[in-house]
């Protein structure tokens with residue numbers, strides 16, 4: 270009876286369905302929600318664009334609240350989906366629990382988790398301060414692992430979900446002058462590949478994306494502008510996000526952004542001597 274009284278007006282745009290009169294909430298066709306960390310710039314911002322264009326609701330996480338709000342506004346205007354902003358410093362030890370609690374408080378269910386935020390510092394290990402080293406380890410390892418654990422438990426309850434962790438092509442090597450960062454990314458590579466296998470008999474997937482040098486704010490923050498790592502050229506963050514999206518949807522275990530990166534990641538298997546491999550990496554840096 271109640272429903273009869275309410276004039277339900279279905280209005281189809283090319284992507285979305287609005288139920289006018291019943292609720293003011295804008296609903297996507299698929300209603301899935303993706304949480305993206307490090308979404309205020311670089312690859313994460315491009316991931317937000319890709320997922321928004323595919324009709325997902327999005328939760329954007331990073332420190333820069335203003336940037337996140339402006340991205341949210343742009344995406345909501347362009348695609349009419351729901352975009353939430355969740356400012357958080359992910360280098361803090363308790364940041365994963367804070368994000369998880371806030372997501373729960375807002376009544377959001379996360380279908381896809383993209384652990385993208387990360388940073389490194391170029392230079393000798395002895396020049397890396399204790400505080401910055403801890404931040405690198407927290408953001409690249411601890412927070413990623415904890416966020417994965419917290420949201421995966423929910424995904425297991427519904428036997429559905431996807432996780433994408435961002436490592437690096439450098440994850441396969443021992444990289445002098447990026448010793449802590451590259452080792453942290455090695456952890457992410459191995460952790461995610463192991464998880465991919467553990468989840469093989471479920472409807473939940475875990476993939477790891479390994480970008481090579483990419484044109485983002487990462488190089489400047491790492492103070493690596495004069496290093497050799499970028500001399501071979503950089504790819505666009507848009508391309509990396511598009512390849513990451515496709516790989517995630519196809520349940521690829523390890524995703525590389527192009528043939529050059531794939532070849533680079535095969536170095537470890539082509540050169541059996543780790544001493545030689547590390548010496549080559551040292552010269553390259």
Ligand SMILES: NC(=O)c1ccc[n+]([C@@H]2O[C@H](COP(=O)([O-])OP(=O)(O)OC[C@H]3O[C@@H](n4cnc5c(N)ncnc54)[C@H](OP(=O)(O)O)[C@@H]3O)[C@@H](O)[C@H]2O)c1
Pocket residue numbers: 306307308309310311312313330331332333334336357358359360361385386387388389408435436437438479480481482483484485486487488490506
């Ligand atoms: N660019 C490359 O060459 C390259 C190569 C291989 C792997 N990667 C990996 O790709 C991922 C994305 O990096 P990117 O290249 O897009 O770098 P980017 O342009 O520097 O973006 C990094 C993102 O992470 C966020 N972030 C940094 N520190 C944070 C913190 N403490 N708390 C919360 N968010 C933080 C930044 O936002 P706020 O500053 O607003 O917090 C920003 O949104 C990283 O995991 C990186 O390690 C990059």
